[in-house]
Amino acid sequence: MKFYKLVFFNTLIMGTLISISSSSWLGMWMGLEINLISMIPLLTNKNSYSSEAAIKYFITQALASMIILMIIIMVSLYFSLNILYIKSYLMILNSALLTKMGAAPFHFWFPEVMEGLNWMSSLLMLTWQKIAPMILLMYNSQINNYFMIIIILSMLISGILGFNQISLRKILAYSSINHIGWMLPAILLSWSIWLIYFSIYFLITLNILIFFNYFNIFYIKQLIPIINFNFTLKIFFLSNFLSLGGLPPFLGFLPKWFLINELVKNNFYFLSMLMILLTLLTLFYYIRITLSALMLNFNNKIYFNNIINKLLILINFLNLMSLPMLILSLNAF
Template sequence: MLKLYKILFFNTLILGTLISISAYSWFNMWIGLEINLMSIIPLMKSHNNSYPAEAAIKYFITQSLASSIILLSITMTYHSNDFLPTQSNLMMMLNSALLTKLGAAPFHAWFPEVLEGLNWMNSLLLLTWQKLAPMILIMYNMKMIVFFSFIIIISAITGGIMGINQTSLRKLMAYSSITHIAWMLASMMSLKNIWFNYFIIYCIISLNLIYIFFILKLYNMAQFFSKINNNKTINFFFILNFLSLGGLPPFLGFLPKWLAINNLIYNKFYFISLILILSTLITLYFYIRITLSTLTLSAQTILLNEKSSSNFMLIYFNVLILNSLFICTSMFNFL
């Protein structure tokens, strides 16, 4: 049952993000981020969450620390003549705080831990909507190319390597998100429209995957291997969506990576392109390892299933999304 306070705080959550991305001054931007932070904390209170209080406290401490650094850097920027730090150091402070809010490496330690204590609906909010405001604010002042190149490389390597031995699906999605953050920051460096396309496609694929996890109530690999084979249709769509999240060419997830790499090489960011491609190969390795294990003979399959319900909306939405790469490339050819 949807409670009234959740509807109220969900609306203020959206309002806080919209205030941040449409603010004319840094101070109004900070106010929007605070409204957003104060709105998501009550939404984390749920009986379905594993550790609601622990996740909420961890999230609040890290986000309030980042907010205080943002406020400090804004105040010092207004009075930069009276303080010792130069303008570039202040911008580095501001960008570091925004990257902490985003969950990019090396400021990522809170992100998998908070996600582990939440249910799938709160995890979807944290993986998609909560990234919108910090991303757009980073886009406004993305002038420190060396600093952001370092963040992109560290995020790509961390997300790829740390996701290999994960047994929790929520932590797997968290480290996958860190890799995608690196791709999004890299797409910002070349062309802003590519970032927007990447973000929308990432949100759609994450929604598909998390909806499958939500309806099957999957949280770790043991549950995953025992339940995913009961419904062959959902198993098939899960495999395709997982490969799409990794960016395998026939699927929609390949399109934004294709555009990002194309523009990075055009702008002569060769080393960043190499690191991003290698990290994506690592993530594809453990995605394929998970998907292949559901298809092999070692997977447990229940042959006599009492009730086999097919979810029409899930099938329709997945077929539409998985064919979107063909639709997009066809549109580009005719434009």
């Protein structure tokens, strides 16, 4: 990693920590701005696509930050107004935070930005950049009709728009929007469930992106010949992919089970049922890729050196952590 990228990576982490640990909304806004300014150099590369993605990301995030600052000033100046005005201000503030994390229907920028990034930048976009907006939502929100609409739209839109995608970056982007739909009720109901969910999501995404990054895979047609050369790698990778979709009995199902249990305890029966049904849309295109990889076979041989063999050992070890974990979840209940 280049020295300047290492510096900006540290300030990126610092911006998120400032935002989530601040005791005032102005401090939280400042942390988000430090995070934004640090992210832009990390997105840029030698190709023009990354520059375009960085500009799109900057414009969208700057617009959301401007709305957040405007609402902070208005609430601080007119806090003695009617409570209905305060609720309206908070709804606009929450919309800006949802735009920052890429939740539907404020997701318009997210797949387009992802399409221009390399895999390491994509890892930051899919995981770390979600932390600060979600925790800020937890500080001032609870599940209401507005958030129920956001959760349902995130799952519905991500499922429908992900159907005909051949780009793995866009598939992971729409998958992330679907996971946002699961993480929002988790962060609003139970901090511990959100932490478990996010940690497992981060682990599974890291496993998949290490593989994609090393073999330089960006499209489904590139993926199938690579994983067909090694049966063990194929099984581990496909297990990981299904785990990201939340198919039981893989590890990705565990936090969803916890969250469904918490939703039922809080009498959100209709919401939990809708979330389960709409997640099947996302699971469909995971299974489509998985079945293609299992049923199609290529005879062309691919030769790998010792370094790649060592990498495969690392990938296989990491993927073992995403293999069936149903016993753990049974013990948890």
